[in-house]
Amino acid sequence: MGFFNFILQVVAVLICSYSFASFAVHGNKIGSNGIPSTLDGPFAPHTAPFDVSLRGNAVDLPDTDPRVRRRVKGFQPEQISVSLSTTYDSVWISWITGEFQISNHDKNIIPLDPKSVASVVRYGTSRNPLNHEAKGYSLVYSQLYPFEGLQNYTSGIIHHARLTGLKPDKLYYYRCGDPSIGALSGVYSFKTMPVSSPNSYPKRIAVMGDLGLTYNTSTTINHVISNDPQLALLVGDVTYANLYLTNGTGSDCYSCSFPDYPIHETYQPRWDYWGRFMQPLVSKVPLMVVEGNHEIEKQVENQTFVAYSSRFAFPAKESGSSSTFYYSFNAGGIHFVMLGAYIAYHKSSDQYKWLERDLANVDRSITPWLVAVWHPPWYSSYNAHYREAECMMVAMEELLYSYAVDIVFNGHVHAYERSNRVYNYTLDPCGPVHIVVGDGGNREKMAVVHADEPGNCPDPTTTPDQHIGGFCAFNFTTGPAAGQFCWDKQPDYSAFRESSFGHGILEVKNQTWALWTWHRNQDSRSGIGDQIYIVRQPDKCPIRYTQTKRSFASI
Numbered sequence: 001m002g003f004f005n006f007i008l009q010v011v012a013v014l015i016c017s018y019s020f021a022s023f024a025v026h027g028n029k030i031g032s033n034g035i036p037s038t039l040d041g042p043f044a045p046h047t048a049p050f051d052v053s054l055r056g057n058a059v060d061l062p063d064t065d066p067r068v069r070r071r072v073k074g075f076q077p078e079q080i081s082v083s084l085s086t087t088y089d090s091v092w093i094s095w096i097t098g099e100f101q102i103s104n105h106d107k108n109i110i111p112l113d114p115k116s117v118a119s120v121v122r123y124g125t126s127r128n129p130l131n132h133e134a135k136g137y138s139l140v141y142s143q144l145y146p147f148e149g150l151q152n153y154t155s156g157i158i159h160h161a162r163l164t165g166l167k168p169d170k171l172y173y174y175r176c177g178d179p180s181i182g183a184l185s186g187v188y189s190f191k192t193m194p195v196s197s198p199n200s201y202p203k204r205i206a207v208m209g210d211l212g213l214t215y216n217t218s219t220t221i222n223h224v225i226s227n228d229p230q231l232a233l234l235v236g237d238v239t240y241a242n243l244y245l246t247n248g249t250g251s252d253c254y255s256c257s258f259p260d261y262p263i264h265e266t267y268q269p270r271w272d273y274w275g276r277f278m279q280p281l282v283s284k285v286p287l288m289v290v291e292g293n294h295e296i297e298k299q300v301e302n303q304t305f306v307a308y309s310s311r312f313a314f315p316a317k318e319s320g321s322s323s324t325f326y327y328s329f330n331a332g333g334i335h336f337v338m339l340g341a342y343i344a345y346h347k348s349s350d351q352y353k354w355l356e357r358d359l360a361n362v363d364r365s366i367t368p369w370l371v372a373v374w375h376p377p378w379y380s381s382y383n384a385h386y387r388e389a390e391c392m393m394v395a396m397e398e399l400l401y402s403y404a405v406d407i408v409f410n411g412h413v414h415a416y417e418r419s420n421r422v423y424n425y426t427l428d429p430c431g432p433v434h435i436v437v438g439d440g441g442n443r444e445k446m447a448v449v450h451a452d453e454p455g456n457c458p459d460p461t462t463t464p465d466q467h468i469g470g471f472c473a474f475n476f477t478t479g480p481a482a483g484q485f486c487w488d489k490q491p492d493y494s495a496f497r498e499s500s501f502g503h504g505i506l507e508v509k510n511q512t513w514a515l516w517t518w519h520r521n522q523d524s525r526s527g528i529g530d531q532i533y534i535v536r537q538p539d540k541c542p543i544r545y546t547q548t549k550r551s552f553a554s555i
Contacts, residue, residue, distance in 0.1 A: 035515070037533035042420035042427045045490035048498035048529075050448055051522070058214050058445045058501075060240075060250060061273070068213070068273035070099065075117050077159075077177045077185040079275030081282040083289075084231070085315045086329045088168040088193040091286060092313035093121045093136075095176050097183065098156040100272055102246075105145055111154045114138035117183070119159040123174035125167075127187055130175060136161025141310040143268045144300045151246035153268035160313040168195040188283045191230060194332035198368050201332040201508040202230040206285075207435075208503045209235040209375075209411025210292070212442025213274050216501045219521045220441045225281055227505050227519070231331055232285050235411040236292025236375030238308070240442050241270035243294075252443050266297045271307050289314075290338045291325055292375040292411060293467060305342070320358065326351050328358050334508060335367040337405075339374040339396070342467050346395050355396070359403040364543070368511035368536065370405045372432070376468060377410035379419045379434040381487070381494045383449040383456050385412050391469035397424065401431060402545040406536055407506075407514075411438035415447040416518055417497040418530060425479060427492055430541035433534050434493075435516070441501045448499045450490070457486035496530050512536040 036043070061068055072078045077095040084091055098112045119136035136159055143153040159176070166172065171191050177184040194200035206229035211217050224232065244250040244267030251257035254264065281287075295308040309324040319328040325340030337358060345351050362370060376389035378397065400408075401423050416439050423431035439446065449456050464471045473485070481487045490497070501521040508514040513535055520529035 035531055035533055037535050038421060038433065039535050041495065042492070043495040045492065045494045046496050047450070047490055048496070048500075050499050058216050058252075058441065058443050060443050061213050061215065061218070061277070063248075063269070063273060067218075067277045070272075070276065075157075075178060075181060075183040077183070078279070079272065080176060080185060080188060080279055081275070081312075082190045082284065082286045083313045083315075084193065084286045084329050084331065085162065086318040088195055088330070088332075089166045090162060090164045090318070091166065091190065091192065092160055092162050092315075093134075093174060093176050094158070094160050094311070094313050095185065096156045096158050096272070096275065097177070100156050100269060101154045102151050102269065105147065105150050105152050109142070109152060109154045111140045111142065112157050114140050114157050117157050117159075118178040118180060119161050120179060121161045121163060121174055121176045122179070122184075123163055123172050125170060125172060127173045130173060130187075132163075132165075134161045134163045139310060141306050143266060143297065143306065145246065145263060145265065146300055147262050150265060153246070155268070155310070156272075158310055162313075166192045168192055169200070190284050190286065193231070193330070196330045196333060196366050198333050198365065198511040201334060203507065204229045205331070205506040206232040206503060207235065207409050207437050207506060208232065208440045209409075209436075210237040210414055210438040210442050211440035212237070212240040212444075213270060213277060214441050214443050216441030216521060218277075218441075220501060220503050221278070221281060223519055223521065224503050229285055229505065232281065232287045233336075233373060233409060234287060234289045235373055235409050235437060236290050237294040237411055237438070237442065238289065238292070239270045239274040240294050240444070241268055241307070242266040242297055243443060244270060250443075252445065264298060268307060271311060275311070288329065288336070288338065290373055290375060291340060291342055293342065293465070296342065296467060321354055322350060326354065330367055332508070333367050333511060334369040334371055335362050337370070337372045339372060341374050341376050341389055341392050345392050345469075352395065352399075355399065359399070360545075362403070364538065368538070369407075369508055369514065370403065371407045371409065372400055372405050373409045375410060376412040376465070377417075377434065377436045378408075379422060379493055380410075380413045380417055380436050381450055381452055381491050381497060382413045382415055382417070382447045383451045383458060384414065384447040385465075386451045386458050386486070387463050387473035388412075388465045389468055390463075390473035391471075394472050402543070404430065404538070404541050404543050405432045407516075407534060408432045408434045410434065410436050411440075412436075413438045413447050414442065414444060415439055415497065415499045416502060416530070418495050418516075418518070418532070419493045420495045422493040425476065425493065429537070433516075435504065437502075437504050437518070439501045440503065441521070446499045446501065450497075452487040452489055452491065457484075460485050498529060500529065502529060512538070
């Protein structure tokens with residue numbers, strides 16, 4: 001029996017080894033499934049050919065589309081969504097009751113009273129009975145313009161309720177609304193995140209950017225749903241409501257169509273359309289959002305980001321942040337840091353000080369993976385928004401590098417691009433992999449022009465964004481582009497780029513291996529546009545929080 005037990009143990013070890021080999025790389029060689037890993041890099045830059053036929057379908061869904069129309073009555077809940085708190089044992093449920101109101105600026109709108117409808121969630125681990133109850137808070141926001149002829153908007157009642165005491169990796173059922181007036185939703189469900197440990201991770205994490213609400217957005221979301229994620233990230237630019245005037249007239253290019261208007265208008269009902277459209281996904285899959293430039297939406301008294309900050313629930317307070325623009329959370333063995341490009345980020349700012357504290361508190365023995373998310377990319381070789389966020393990069397890149405951030409997700413540029421491991425524009429085996437997924441499908445269409453192509457390098461003075469910061473992008477002083485503002489070929493840091501709509505899926509396998517897959521909209525739902533294993537090497541790339549001098553670019 002002793003020999004028999006020994007044989008069983010050997011077989012078990014071999015089975016485990018084979019299972020790992022199905023996604024592993026042996027030494028620096030590609031594994032048996034043929035998928036490359038970052039251990040094989042850095043990779044020679046590659047650009048996928050552009051298919052001109054793919055520029056179509058970036059047309060907004062009309063307000064007559066049944067997917068965006070209001071399908072409830074009275075104060076029944078709609079636009080239901082789930083978002084995470086900082087740890088697995090808590091989530092937020094959000095919804096809207098009542099109808100929005102819109103009228104000319106000279107007519108007073110009486111907002112709905114948030115106190116008139118309760119914010120209640122009943123939940124449990126079985127559909128019936130739902131034996132737990134959480135009470136939340138509610139609010140109403142307005143988008144107001146002090147100009148004749150413009151229309152003002154006031155939202156329905158927005159509700160946020162935090163559920164606590166949840167168990168990890170567990171399916172929960174819930175209903176939301178106000179039971180005292182018979183205005184409860186149907187039964188929905190969500191699954192909590194795994195417990196934070198180096199051995200537990202969400203099975204699949206969807207990553208999307210610059211969605212909008214077009215027919216191509218519809219394809220993106222259908223593909224996301226078919227990939228059955230346990231968590232979804234939206235890296236900014238949500239509804240593109242600010243491509244519209246307040247009367248509902250829209251354009252693919254707002255500044256081109258409406259150059260002389262006194263204020264950049266926005267048609268707020270597009271937010272309600274988007275919330276209804278997204279409900280089939282986000283009522284069961286937690287959605288974590290960070291702001292983009294299309295959420296600025298300036299109004300009276302120079303208020304900005306009001307819709308963004310009102311409609312979503314953020315674990316800001318739970319993660320020690322004082323702002324909806326930046327926060328953090330855990331999802332199993334991953335610590336996510338969501339950063340704001342449109343709020344102060346310099347080293348004396350509240351955000352920077354918060355980031356220092358947050359990173360210092362991350363225990364990599366519990367959450368080995370560290371992922372950072374913000375909207376405008378630091379590493380993009382497209383002409384659109386080229387080096388636009390350089391001041392943010394100057395302020396924050398060294399801090400993120402010193403804490404060994406593994407992956408960075410961005411949007412803003414309406415294309416897909418994956419970098420080699422990079423730091424300060426230099427190939428660095430300890431730098432993060434930067435991935436741009438601003439290709440969700442919005443009506444501004446795709447970015448197709450590369451800054452390294454002849455005649456396409458932008459004038460440096462045109463690159464700063466007034467909402468991000470000052471001018472920090474100067475000519476490079478060393479490296480392949482020394483003396484120039486742009487490369488004259490695809491940059492070394494750019495491993496792969498393609499102008500196609502799509503989304504990505506992150507699957508963390510263990511504390512050092514993660515599979516990244518980018519799916520293009522034009523492919524079948526199982527089609528793959530780009531795929532790579534991102535491999536952590538904590539022994540070679542330890543945390544080293546020290547201040548070092550930047551040398552590659554003159555900044």
